[in-house]
Amino acid sequence: MRIPNHIGIIPDGNRRWAEARGMSKEKGYDAGLEPGLKLFKLCQEAGIKEITFYGFTADNTKRPAVQTVAFTKACIDAVKMLSKEDAELLVVGNTASKMFPKELLPFTKRKTFGNGGVKVNFLVNYGWEWDFGSLFNYDGGNKSSIIKKLKSNDISRVDLIIRWGGRRRLSGFLPAQSVYADFYVIDDMWPDFKPEHFYDALKWYDMQDITLGG
Amino acid sequence: MRIPNHIGIIPDGNRRWAEARGMSKEKGYDAGLEPGLKLFKLCQEAGIKEITFYGFTADNTKRPAVQTVAFTKACIDAVKMLSKEDAELLVVGNTASKMFPKELLPFTKRKTFGNGGVKVNFLVNYGWEWDFGSLFNYDGGNKSSIIKKLKSNDISRVDLIIRWGGRRRLSGFLPAQSVYADFYVIDDMWPDFKPEHFYDALKWYDMQDITLGG
Numbered sequence: 193m194r195i196p197n198h199i200g201i202i203p204d205g206n207r208r209w210a211e212a213r214g215m216s217k218e219k220g221y222d223a224g225l226e227p228g229l230k231l232f233k234l235c236q237e238a239g240i241k242e243i244t245f246y247g248f249t250a251d252n253t254k255r256p257a258v259q260t261v262a263f264t265k266a267c268i269d270a271v272k273m274l275s276k277e278d279a280e281l282l283v284v285g286n287t288a289s290k291m292f293p294k295e296l297l298p299f300t301k302r303k304t305f306g307n308g309g310v311k312v313n314f315l316v317n318y319g320w321e322w323d324f325g326s327l328f329n330y331d332g333g334n335k336s337s338i339i340k341k342l343k344s345n346d347i348s349r350v351d352l353i354i355r356w357g358g359r360r361r362l363s364g365f366l367p368a369q370s371v372y373a374d375f376y377v378i379d380d381m382w383p384d385f386k387p388e389h390f391y392d393a394l395k396w397y398d399m400q401d402i403t404l405g406g
Numbered sequence: 407m408r409i410p411n412h413i414g415i416i417p418d419g420n421r422r423w424a425e426a427r428g429m430s431k432e433k434g435y436d437a438g439l440e441p442g443l444k445l446f447k448l449c450q451e452a453g454i455k456e457i458t459f460y461g462f463t464a465d466n467t468k469r470p471a472v473q474t475v476a477f478t479k480a481c482i483d484a485v486k487m488l489s490k491e492d493a494e495l496l497v498v499g500n501t502a503s504k505m506f507p508k509e510l511l512p513f514t515k516r517k518t519f520g521n522g523g524v525k526v527n528f529l530v531n532y533g534w535e536w537d538f539g540s541l542f543n544y545d546g547g548n549k550s551s552i553i554k555k556l557k558s559n560d561i562s563r564v565d566l567i568i569r570w571g572g573r574r575r576l577s578g579f580l581p582a583q584s585v586y587a588d589f590y591v592i593d594d595m596w597p598d599f600k601p602e603h604f605y606d607a608l609k610w611y612d613m614q615d616i617t618l619g620g
Binding site: 249251252254255320321324327329330337338359360361362363364367368370371372373374375376400401403404405406 | 463465466468469534535538541542543544551552573574575576577578581582584585586587588589590614615617618619620
């Protein structure tokens with residue numbers, strides 16, 4: 193079976209999941225932590241080399257404060273949770289904004305935890321325009337290989353993007369790294385994560401041809 | 407019904423369509439012309455304001471010459487065909503390369519044909535890295551609104567991308583303009599285009615929420 197090197201995870205649907213249970217929207221984020229750990233362990237077992245989780249974006253921070261507080265806390269908790277595993281963690285996002293949680297500043301350079309192994313990237317207060325902003329006034333050498341010149345340059349090309357919650361769009365997720373990514377959408381909400389979701393995505397990916405635009 | 411302003415069209419599957427009929431691969435491109443005209447007319451009727459067709463990419467030109475000749479000819483024919491309609495045409499792509507057909511040079515500034523109306527963009531010898539190359543050494547004012555600074559700056563944000571041929575990926579299609587686009591995939595090959603494909607995509611789009619990342 194052909195296994196993707198790098199999987200992008202868009203864990204959408206937390207608020208809809210909470211609402212469907214009669215809870216207020218922001219209660220959905222905490223319920224996404226356990227799925228994140230489970231998915232990480234499945235990736236580890238499957239030999240995935242790199243995972244990028246879509247935490248939150250600069251756009252998301254315009255939501256009501258009770259929600260921004262909740263998803264920011266969930267991101268902090270997720271990073272701390274994974275720092276107890278064997279992983280190489282990196283948080284990427286706009287640290288110059290006050291919406292970036294200072295608890296995650298120590299993670300903005302890649303660091304190895306435990307025995308390392310899987311690279312795990314978190315996009316936290318990420319914005320695609322922010323990411324591409326480093327191209328302005330770029331003064332070094334070869335103008336191709338744009339990924340290497342982005343603020344997210346330590347995140348490699350994505351092979352497979354899995355999105356929970358049924359929406360079929362990228363919502364600003366790493367536009368350059370995702371140009372050739374195969375995009376798999378799961379209708380279930382992220383807190384309803386099941387291992388079958390992951391296995392189904394891998395099976396589907398295995399049937400795709402890989403041309404990288406050729 | 408909520409109608410998208412701007413639809414991106416990825417007319418994939420021409421080669422598979424030809425092979426399935428026992429024809430050589432390059433014979434599939436000509437069969438994509440008539441569908442293009444039909445789709446254009448449906449968009450016109452539906453009140454779509456802008457359409458972008460994915461012609462071919464710089465990556466595609468690495469294919470066997472018999473294929474590159476065929477898809478280049480199909481793009482030239484498509485632009486000429488639509489220049490007989492009421493449309494505002496623009497061809498966007500790397501004109502500095504010899505793979506750019508000189509017949510299309512007159513179309514690289516937007517031009518109104520007939521009574522104008524729908525903006526129609528063709529990506530011809532397009533490359534996403536080429537498109538973003540204009541950001542290097544960009545020296546003017548505000549650094550946000552990246553789309554306005556791309557080589558493709560006369561192409562606006564895409565609301566809905568429809569891809570024929572079953573692949574679920576963007577393959578480098580306007581990464582900046584597509585960050586919030588809803589992505590609809592049709593399993594039939596492009597030469598098998600049916601009006602129902604278009605109507606189904608519009609119906610599906612009507613059911614999506616639009617958040618623009620918020």
